[in-house]
Amino acid sequence: MATQGGDSYSYVAYQSDEPKFIGLAFEVADEADLAQAIADHGASDVVEMDLPGGGRSVSLFDPNGFRVELVHGIASKPALQSYPEWQMNSPLGYPRAGRFEPKRPLAPAKLFRLGHIGLFVPSYLATQAWYKDVLGLIPSDVYHVPGQPHVQIVGFLRLDHGEDLVDHHCVALMQSMDGRIDCHHISFEAQDFEAQFMAHRYLENQGYELVWGVGRHPHGSHVFDVWRDPDRNRFETFSDTDRLKKSDGTRIHNIHDVEMDVWRSDPPDRYFA
Numbered sequence: 001m002a003t004q005g006g007d008s009y010s011y012v013a014y015q016s017d018e019p020k021f022i023g024l025a026f027e028v029a030d031e032a033d034l035a036q037a038i039a040d041h042g043a044s045d046v047v048e049m050d051l052p053g054g055g056r057s058v059s060l061f062d063p064n065g066f067r068v069e070l071v072h073g074i075a076s077k078p079a080l081q082s083y084p085e086w087q088m089n090s091p092l093g094y095p096r097a098g099r100f101e102p103k104r105p106l107a108p109a110k111l112f113r114l115g116h117i118g119l120f121v122p123s124y125l126a127t128q129a130w131y132k133d134v135l136g137l138i139p140s141d142v143y144h145v146p147g148q149p150h151v152q153i154v155g156f157l158r159l160d161h162g163e164d165l166v167d168h169h170c171v172a173l174m175q176s177m178d179g180r181i182d183c184h185h186i187s188f189e190a191q192d193f194e195a196q197f198m199a200h201r202y203l204e205n206q207g208y209e210l211v212w213g214v215g216r217h218p219h220g221s222h223v224f225d226v227w228r229d230p231d232r233n234r235f236e237t238f239s240d241t242d243r244l245k246k247s248d249g250t251r252i253h254n255i256h257d258v259e260m261d262v263w264r265s266d267p268p269d270r271y272f273a
């Protein structure tokens, strides 16, 4: 599946009798990073990718057995047109004065890129260590069990691009109570919350199953909307995410104090089911 922001594709699905999450991929800045991953971390040999846009990749496996591909050289394609930017009137300013805001169509969201992926893992700390040591990811916000700051069970990890800004997280890790190893959700960036609400209503009209949303997370600040596809996978749209740099560091929270939707009540049980 291709998103519309210029990537040749953002999500690959294969027909199978058995549902299974295979893994995730990160684009590396330099072809030499592929060889470095082989030398430093025992990645597989470089292969030519047989997907739109070509490119080359190596594969690693995280401690949970998820395949983590490092890719380079995939051709991009022209980005499709976005909606006219929504101008928000407020008491502090009325930029939309003098015209009518064009209404957005009741249609599937235009998705621009894959933003992050959520994973159920049996050990948050073991998984975090791997993504930190091998990929250099930085925890942005981490949740621990009440009264035990060292028992960390949820974390949102971002890329290390030095002092350049990146999304609050590209990987969210959630320690599963039952040892489950699985993908929790995959999240794509929508243009803005107006697009998300219109897509929400469109999906509702189509009879799809809502999981949770539209809401706003306290950490990352993004507006979210989570749905299930017919194969029971969770997919999310997001917009308006926080962007952080390396020096913004890591914040640690007692999970008991975290309200996961700042607009409404906490998530329904089906979010974690």
Ligand SMILES: [Fe+2]
Pocket (backbone or CB within 6 Å): 116, 118, 172, 185, 187, 224, 236
């Ligand atoms: Fe998410």
